[in-house]
Each structure stands twice: as structure tokens, then as C-alpha cells.
Amino acid sequence: MAGNSEADTKKPMSDTERLELCQKLDQELDDFINSLERKRYTEGWPEDRWEEEMDKHPFFMKSNPDGDEMSPLAEGLAKLKYDPEENTPMVLANNYKEDGNFNFKHKNYRLAILGYTEGIKVKCDDPEINASLYNNRAASHWHLKNYRSALYDSEKALSFNPEHTKARLRAAKSACQIAKYDVCIQHCEKLLSQSNDKEVVELLSIAKKKKLIQERDERKEKRRTNKKEEERDAIVKMIIERGIRVSNCDDEDDIDLSKLEPCLPDSQDCMVHIENGVLKWPVLIMYPEYQMTDVVKSCPENVPLLNQLEQLFPAPWDTNNKYNISTVNIYFEGYDKMPHVIDPKKNLGDLLVMKYFELKAGTPAFFILPRGSVIESRFLESYL
Structure with a gap:
């Protein structure tokens, strides 16, 4: 049975060790910057490999390449940004929000959703940050045409900040896309009570017209369904009146x-x-x-x-x-x-x-x- 070694357990760092680590990080960061100056990076991050390139950067990498032990610089930067022991919930939520914003800017909406979701999971107690995280995730869903999710996230953002105009407008648009015209109308009327925006006026008009069409179609469907049920009842009644025996029916009441x-x-x-x-x-x-x-x-x-x-x-x-x-x-x-x-x-x-x-x-x-x-x-x- 192997005994515990120094490598098996991590001891808390002393103040002296922390100071030495910071000095080492500073030196490695200087060396890294100096190397960039000697070999200028001119190609940029190619569109098809930008995630791979970003993950190689010490500030953005979240895991060590090839399973090796992370360098003090990479480990320190990762802790600075993602370690809940090194960050308050508010800071951590903001960090994930920044990651989401970065991916959103580059139109990587699915990755953006992952970033915003991690920020939401932090459950920080700042309503503005939470409203922003839900609103931004709603925007990502909107671009992916996930309109139900966009509506849900927009309304969650409004639960943290009822005056969030962008969230309410996106909630109205999303509701219209999934034929929830009553919801769309409610959000539009709330927006128009604050300002007479032309886009909202047009959206409200569209929602009201589509609601009338929806109600007409529902009435038609109800009449059709009622007629079909009446016909079914008449068929069953005629079968019973004629005395036709139906398999798997014990009596007349069992026929359907x-x-x-x-x-x-x-x-x-x-x-x-x-x-x-x-x-x-x-x-x-x-x-x-x-x-x-x-x-x-x-x-x-x-x-x-x-x-x-x-x-x-x-x-x-x-x-x-x-x-x-x-x-x-x-x-x-x-x-x-x-x-x-x-x-x-x-x-x-x-x-x-x-x-x-x-x-x-x-x-x-x-x-x-x-x-x-x-x-x-x-x-x-x-x-x-």
C-alpha cells in the first residue's frame, strides 16, 4: 500500500511562496511578451482554427496541452480567471460573460451560450449581471433560431431587470415567431408605454393581425373537430342500432x-x-x-x-x-x-x-x- 507523498497532497501556499510565485509569473510574462516582439505574429487567428489557437494562449487555456503539468504562468492565469476560490461570484460571472461576449462577437453562438450558461450557474447576487447573462444568452439563441429558448431567457432577464428594453423587445419578437401573439402584444404595449418606437409599433400591428388569423383558424378547427366527433358518434350509434358485433368490445358502451x-x-x-x-x-x-x-x-x-x-x-x-x-x-x-x-x-x-x-x-x-x-x-x- 503506497503511502501519501508530497506530490499526492497540495499544501496551502505560504505568503512567501505566493510572493515567489508572483515574481516568477511576472518574469515569465515578461519573457513571453519579449518573445512576441522578436517573432511577430502576423497571420492572425484563422477562422477555421481560432478556437484551437486561442486555447494555446496562456490567458485563455483552461486545460494543459497534452496532459502535461501546467506551467506556473498558465496555472496562475487560469486561477485568476476561473477559480472560484480566487474570484468572487460577481467577478467569476463577469469572466464567463466576457467569454460569451467574445464568442458572440465572432458569431460562435453555441460557444457563447456555453459561456453565458456557466456565468448563470455561478448564481451571483447582482441582478444586473444576471439580467445581462440571460439577455445575451437569449440573443445567442435568437441567432440560432431557438425562439422558445430566446423567449424564456429574455423573460428571465426581465425578472432581474424589468426595465431591460433589449430583453423585452427580443421577448416580443421571439413570442411572435412561435405564435404566442398574446405574449408578444403584452411586451409591445409595455415598450410603447415608455417610448413610441416605430419597430415596436409595426411588431404590435403584425402580432394583432396574426392573432385574429390564429383565432379564426382555431374556431374553424374547433368546428371541424366538433363535426368529426358528431360523425364518429353517429357511426357508433348506427353500428349499435344494426347489431354489428365488434371485436374486443364487451358491450355497446365499450364500442368507440x-x-x-x-x-x-x-x-x-x-x-x-x-x-x-x-x-x-x-x-x-x-x-x-x-x-x-x-x-x-x-x-x-x-x-x-x-x-x-x-x-x-x-x-x-x-x-x-x-x-x-x-x-x-x-x-x-x-x-x-x-x-x-x-x-x-x-x-x-x-x-x-x-x-x-x-x-x-x-x-x-x-x-x-x-x-x-x-x-x-x-x-x-x-x-x-
Whole structure:
């Protein structure tokens, strides 16, 4: 077990050691400045590498390059700027604000947000600094088109300084961008109570017009929703009146439109609906021999199923012409888990109330098989 060494624990610096460190820092800073004079830096910080170059500068670096021990100069400067033990919360918040301002000036808005956020985390007790940090972060969000965040930060800035005009104007603009027109109008009216700014007058006018349009659209949507709900209620009522059995419904009160939404291929967009007092259903036609299906998207309940099948035959895939009205049998699978043959000359509505018929996934489904064929025999035997 290794014992503690001097390298493992840091002892507080004495006044003498602090003085020696300061003198050493001064000397190293002089040496650094002198080296700059001998080798003048003429290229500037390239746009694509400015962060990398900045991080190499002793004043801006926050971590030591390549994991080596930081030089006394770099460590001292880092402590001067970022160490909470060496700075008051107000100074530390200001330092992070300066970092944010630097990045904002160079249009690095995401890095600016990080700087302002660190300053906010300090939680200094100066309302002006906090207002400035939130306002500047709001400006960064605005440039990134993060309008919700810009509105939030602007209003947080106002909570520290209600007279912060820039924050209130940005709050109004952000609110308008995310269609919070009432909020925008409130901020504009507050600004206009202090001065008659042309930009604010125009923004207020735009917000009021858009609010009227929004309210009109909301009324339309409400009417449309109410109408849709009435139609849904009417559909459920008609299904109950006709006595159609619906899968997964214990009684009439358990029937709702969510249990009538088609979930079968090609039928999701053709839910049962009412036209002129008639229910129109999506109907699934299945061909077990070929593992193929057809979907009749709007089959009236008062029309024979035969009429729909006549539109499907002859099928393009039926090269042997085995499938036509006179040569096929049509079955449905009942809730007793058995196949039941039907008469296609009957109206669809009459088929839906046959004994053992159960509506599944809002879509009546029928099997089509060549009469007397081997595939029909196998189909029937599969239920035994």
C-alpha cells in the first residue's frame, strides 16, 4: 500500500511562496511578451482554427496541452480567471460573460451560450449581471433560431431587470415567431408605454393581425373537430342500432371509433364513414391460394357484395381463370374460430349481422376460394 507523498497532497501556499510565485509569473510574462516582439505574429487567428489557437494562449487555456503539468504562468492565469476560490461570484460571472461576449462577437453562438450558461450557474447576487447573462444568452439563441429558448431567457432577464428594453423587445419578437401573439402584444404595449418606437409599433400591428388569423383558424378547427366527433358518434350509434358485433368490445358502451380504425394493409386511410345515411366500409378480400389481397375502400352496406367482386374479376394474376363469381365460394372466419360460407348476393350490411360474424379492426374480411378445389379442402381442414 503506497503511502501519501508530497506530490499526492497540495499544501496551502505560504505568503512567501505566493510572493515567489508572483515574481516568477511576472518574469515569465515578461519573457513571453519579449518573445512576441522578436517573432511577430502576423497571420492572425484563422477562422477555421481560432478556437484551437486561442486555447494555446496562456490567458485563455483552461486545460494543459497534452496532459502535461501546467506551467506556473498558465496555472496562475487560469486561477485568476476561473477559480472560484480566487474570484468572487460577481467577478467569476463577469469572466464567463466576457467569454460569451467574445464568442458572440465572432458569431460562435453555441460557444457563447456555453459561456453565458456557466456565468448563470455561478448564481451571483447582482441582478444586473444576471439580467445581462440571460439577455445575451437569449440573443445567442435568437441567432440560432431557438425562439422558445430566446423567449424564456429574455423573460428571465426581465425578472432581474424589468426595465431591460433589449430583453423585452427580443421577448416580443421571439413570442411572435412561435405564435404566442398574446405574449408578444403584452411586451409591445409595455415598450410603447415608455417610448413610441416605430419597430415596436409595426411588431404590435403584425402580432394583432396574426392573432385574429390564429383565432379564426382555431374556431374553424374547433368546428371541424366538433363535426368529426358528431360523425364518429353517429357511426357508433348506427353500428349499435344494426347489431354489428365488434371485436374486443364487451358491450355497446365499450364500442368507440378507436376500435374501428383499420390496421390492415392498404386500408388505414379508408375508415368506415357515413354518406347520405349509409355506412360505407373498407372490405378486405383474401386469396389464400396466392397469399394475395384486395381492398375495396368504400363498400356501401346496402349493396350486394357480389357487385364489388364483379369489379375484381377477372384478376390479372389469375392466368387459369379459376376465379369468377360462378366458380368460387366466399367465407368469413367467425368468432367461434370456424369458417362460414356466405351468399354474395346479400347486401354487405346483412352479412355483417350474420350469426358468428365479428368485425375485426374495423374491416369486414372475406376469403375467396375456387369451389371444390384442393386449396378449398385444405383451407377447411385447417380449422378442424
